[in-house]
Amino acid sequence: MSAAEWGYTKRNGPFTWAKNYPTAAGIRQSPVDIDTALATSDSSLESKPLRWKYVPQNTRTIVNSGHGWRVDVDSEGSELVGGPLEGTYKLQQFHCHWGSSSDKGSEHTVDGQSYAAELHLVHWNSSKYADCGEAADYPDGLTVLGVLLKVGAKNPELQKVIDLIPSISHRGEKTEVKEAIDPAKMLPKTLSYWTYLGSLTVPPCNESVTWILFKEPVEVSEEQLAAFRSLRCYKRGEECPCDEVDGLLISNYRPTLPLGTRELRECGS
Numbered sequence: 452m453s454a455a456e457w458g459y460t461k462r463n464g465p466f467t468w469a470k471n472y473p474t475a476a477g478i479r480q481s482p483v484d485i486d487t488a489l490a491t492s493d494s495s496l497e498s499k500p501l502r503w504k505y506v507p508q509n510t511r512t513i514v515n516s517g518h519g520w521r522v523d524v525d526s527e528g529s530e531l532v533g534g535p536l537e538g539t540y541k542l543q544q545f546h547c548h549w550g551s552s553s554d555k556g557s558e559h560t561v562d563g564q565s566y567a568a569e570l571h572l573v574h575w576n577s578s579k580y581a582d583c584g585e586a587a588d589y590p591d592g593l594t595v596l597g598v599l600l601k602v603g604a605k606n607p608e609l610q611k612v613i614d615l616i617p618s619i620s621h622r623g624e625k626t627e628v629k630e631a632i633d634p635a636k637m638l639p640k641t642l643s644y645w646t647y648l649g650s651l652t653v654p655p656c657n658e659s660v661t662w663i664l665f666k667e668p669v670e671v672s673e674e675q676l677a678a679f680r681s682l683r684c685y686k687r688g689e690e691c692p693c694d695e696v697d698g699l700l701i702s703n704y705r706p707t708l709p710l711g712t713r714e715l716r717e718c719g720s
């Protein structure tokens with residue numbers, strides 16, 4: 452029933468989620484504003500550099516989830532270790548959040564500043580759990596690499612996603628990713644990051660994510676952001692349930708929640 456379906460409009464948006472997903476009102480929620488003055492540098496993070504291995508050929512399909520685009524990956528062969536992480540995490544999927552104009556759209560903000568969009572690479576703890584779904588139920592189950600996107604040059608790796616958007620214009624549509632997308636090429640050059648314990652930024656908002664947000668933004672063009680906003684949040688042939696501008700997914704970011712008493716650590720300048 453589309454009315455109960457969560458989304459990003461006034462009727463079903465972030466301020467209504469806690470009604471159906473009580474965890475959304477928890478004390479370990481994401482995103483948060485990164486108050487850089489509060490960040491503590493931690494020698495243990497410096498001593499275990501973040502290391503990743505991805506298999507571009509394992510990026511399988513791209514789908515319009517109704518809340519954005521998502522590239523699903525065959526986890527085998529991928530790994531993320533080090534930094535704040537215990538054990539090995541495997542890449543499950545990556546997706547993006549954006550706003551109706553480029554002055555907003557990122558989920559995390561830095562000293563109150565929003566970016567135009569934010570890329571999330573979602574990993575699950577394969578040292579302890581059997582799959583992503585199980586891992587999402589545990590406090591150390593998931594880790595998400597967050598990359599802030601700012602308006603600038605066209606992003607060649609993200610262009611491979613954008614080229615597929617016309618084939619997934621409506622909710623539920625999916626298509627094969629023929630030209631391998633290398634997640635590693637979407638990461639910034641410098642690997643400095645902030646890290647804190649948080650949650651999924653969409654329902655059910657499980658408090659199971661170790662967030663690792665890179666400090667250096669990556670560039671994406673206005674035209675590429677416009678392509679993201681051309682996705683529709685409803686199924687082909689159905690009328691538009693959301694009161695968005697004719698059902699266009701023009702904005703899919705959750706406003707920030709309080710960091711509360713959580714520690715915010717940083718690695719690198």
Ligand SMILES: NS(=O)(=O)c1ccc(NCc2ccco2)cc1
Binds near residue numbers: 583
């Ligand atoms: N925006 S986000 O990076 O916090 C995010 C959003 C949704 C999922 N879904 C993955 C999942 C696995 C089990 C339950 O849900 C994973 C991560």
Ligand SMILES: [Zn+2]
Binds near residue numbers: 546547548571652
């Ligand atoms: Zn996300």
